[in-house]
């Protein structure tokens with residue numbers, strides 16, 4: 001195998017999805033500890049920032065350099081080269097969070113054992129299923145009182161509509177959490193909490209399930225319960241069908257406790273074994289094989305630097321095939337231009353470094369000479385294909401943009417258009433009034449503050465943001481539909497995007513259903529393929 005193929009083969013590129021506070025940061029940190037990329041817990045950047053109040057966002061933005069670097073973490077573990085894509089949560093939850101999933105080959109879903117599936121997980125999960133990527137579940141915080149394990153599985157199956165296959169099974173939870181039974185080896189790892197500091201892993205004692213000492217350790221009652229539950233599982237749960245796993249139809253489930261570092265390394269090992277190296281991707285010329293095609297990549301995220309002294313933009317691209325060589329020219333398909341990517345950077349744990357080479361599966365950030373848009377393709381000169389575009393996802397918060405100084409219309413339009421192009425906001429116009437009523441839509445409300453700040457500071461435009469009460473937007477599938485011909489739209493706002501596609505804004509799902517019922521043949525979508 002060539003060196004390039006070997007490098008691609010050992011790559012694993014995934015995102016960790018969860019509802020805020022389920023333990024995504026803690027789990028990521030433990031992975032990094034295992035990879036030797038950091039030495040002590042608590043050093044993953046972004047964690048301290050992850051719970052900031054909205055009013056603090058400017059400080060965060062000033063440090064963009066730092067948060068940029070925490071967008072992707074690369075480290076080695078065993079023979080693997082791991083790329084973890086950060087999916088911002090909390091107030092920073094934005095369309096970027098969805099788009100990052102377009103660059104991942106698989107996802108780890110972290111669920112808080114005491115809560116089950118929560119709102120943000122559902123949204124992120126939907127994007128994963130749309131792409132049919134494998135999803136691995138880590139049920140976290142078993143050291144706290146947890147919901148019944150069968151109930152948790154049931155929750156995942158019914159709320160998310162994916163089959164589950166537990167790889168291991170917990171013995172008790174909270175104060176009575178005794179350990180984890182591995183269904184394949186039939187061994188039990190006994191739980192022993194360790195401090196969360198630098199130590200790599202919790203001390204684990206292993207027993208075979210038939211070992212008399214185990215019964216003594218966990219007590220008659222929990223032992224009996226384990227045997228009973230395992231029998232039930234063996235009889236009732238889905239078999240581990242790797243074909244279904246690879247299509248995202250079945251999720252292998254693991255139990256553990258990230259904070260106490262229990263079950264984390266076992267999970268990481270299984271996960272790396274079960275996931276694949278970078279997969280072929282659909283393009284205008286059919287599937288592009290990561291091993292066969294020379295360098296190609298697509299842009300999935302654009303980040304503007306908030307620091308006035310360096311008002312540059314960084315485009316993040318996921319390499320989809322071959323090897324990136326910083327010395328060579330690449331071809332930007334959408335503009336038809338050849339260029340050398342300037343200052344390509346990659347991230348090793350917290351450090352940003354300029355790289356000369358990178359491989360399929362990796363993510364690099366490059367300076368964007370205001371040329372790139374989200375979804376753009378880069379390949380080698382002589383080749384010309386486009387990767388499938390990145391969908392536009394439905395925003396959930398809307399504001400009317402009122403420009404306070406009408407003399408600055410040009411700057412205002414330039415500002416909102418550029419910020420929309422970076423993907424921070426989406427722009428809509430009133431269906432009738434057109435551009436005289438501009439509406440901005442965002443996935444996370446923090447983006448409104450970013451928008452206002454940037455319009456004022458970068459484009460010199462004072463704006464007032466008038467919140468609209470709608471929380472749901474839907475694209476009308478048939479874009480030739482005349483919205484004025486639809487019935488029962490009293491509580492619905494009719495808008496169009498900047499390309500003229502018709503959309504409807506709703507207050508709740510009940511109204512969406514009512515409109516659908518009253519307009520036969522009408523089809524609505526909560527994302528738009530580009």
Ligand code: G4P
Nearest residue numbers: 018019020021022023024025026140141144257258259260
């Ligand atoms: P997130 O990135 O998904 O938002 O979650 P994060 O890892 O920040 O974890 C949220 C809280 O849950 C943290 O507590 C963290 O210590 C705790 N936590 C994570 N995993 C476990 C676990 O396995 N068991 C228990 N008991 N707790 C866990 P915090 O008090 O909010 O923050 P901190 O003061 O510990 O940093």
